[in-house]
Amino acid sequence: RGVTLAHLIDARLIAPGHGAVSTTYNDVVHHADVLPDGYVAWDGREFASVSAFSLAVKRKTNPGRKADDGWKCVSYMGTPLDRLKRRYEEESKAGSSRGDGQENLSATETMGPAVAAAAAREIAAKTAAAKLREESRPKPPPRRRGVNRALMMTALPGADGVNGDLQMVECEVYDDDERAQPWRLSATPEASFLMDFHSHLCRHEIIGFLGGTWDPRTKCLTVKRALPARRLVLGAPGENANVEVELDPESVPDIVEALDRDGLRVVGWYHSHPVFSTHPSLRDIENQSNYQRLFRDDEAKGGGTPFVGAIVGPYATTNKDLSSDVRWFHVAP
Ligand SMILES: [Zn+2]
Known part of the structure; x- marks a missing residue:
């Protein structure tokens, strides 16, 4: 730029x-x-x-x-x-x-406040324009919404690659002819904007939860809010600090409570890959599987909800504009 x-x-x-x-x-x-x-x-x-x-x-x-x-x-x-x-x-x-x-x-330190403010204004204008387009467009029939966005994992390569569990794994896209997506996904512009904005604030990885609703009748997961969370830095300073990210468990109760107040529940998580590919690492896949298992356990109590992961790439050189590349994924059973 x-x-x-x-x-x-x-x-x-x-x-x-x-x-x-x-x-x-x-x-x-x-x-x-x-x-x-x-x-x-x-x-x-x-x-x-x-x-x-x-x-x-x-x-x-x-x-x-x-x-x-x-x-x-x-x-x-x-x-x-x-x-x-x-x-x-x-x-x-x-x-x-x-x-x-x-x-x-x-990023805010290296960007300076004026450049950061200009970037925020540009993203806000784009989001508003996208929302306006969305609102002025005739509503698509509900069954097509978000169908192409969730991605599926097939066989995982072993964790013994050169980068261990930080190795990236290429996702497969659901295809209605080959293998249909098991549930539908939609995200509000507010949630998408917040993930995008949060990711742009730092040159290291950021992490947060996604709040929303699940309709078991229509099999539609709707992401309505993104909630930034504190992160724990793993490993020695400087050592892989840019690719390893784990949630600080102490920030979780506040998030769950905030969602609860609005009648929402945790339906996913997001984190950023600041400059590298938005494919998940083996560790991301392991975390995602654990979350999915956690929420399936919940199903036994009659409240099972799919759990979606989003990886946001704010500064990848392949991005076409200031907006982040966002990849939605889950681990196929
Ligand atoms: Zn990751």
Whole structure:
């Protein structure tokens, strides 16, 4: 991703403020505000980039204009922005060569508050847009919902690979022709957004529970809430800390109680694989099997619920945009 005004704010090269940036077009100077997350406010609208702002200025008199490079024609307090951007790039290059061995900084520390706020705004806007699309679309017939999302495990390779139980296992997707998915899954935009946002906050793994409902009649599991949980770091510091994650059992009672108050129950768990593939590791599969067994035991008491796992990949280089890659899985009996 490219440099934005949020990066310059975090690097203290510019500061948010009223009328802080300006651009001149056809001899007229247009001033705009820089917001704390680096968005530009002008003429009652807010722009995610300087180029979007300068394009809007030009379109006012020249509506056919297709594109613009705001870095070249917008100034901050009289200094051309491209000069400040170059300084930012030089400083961050110098900074990153100094920063070796600092692998475990959290994303919020390395991102800076303005960049984090801009990312949060972008995710929130996307989620709102997705929700709007969802609401305006005619409801699909209920039996198709979420069918392709749960994944099935078949034979597990032995745990004696080079990476032991941290080895990733490729999931198989349910296929109605080959083997039908045993139950249906749907997730609310709120739950999806929270998992996504929580995962974006850290460069190490995060973990949480999923709350929702199970309808045994329609065989539909609905994930309605995501609840971040505390985690225990396994192993010595620095040693596999990025791939091993286990729940802190002390955070569980609060979560169960919070769900109970809303008439929901625990229906799954989620955790992140910050930059690597969202396939489960052997340890993830073992945890997932244990959870499933726990909830089948519950079935004996007349309340059996499927249990789903979600693996969220916020910073994988293969992601198409800021949204996380999310893989839903369970262990096939
Ligand atoms: Zn994992």
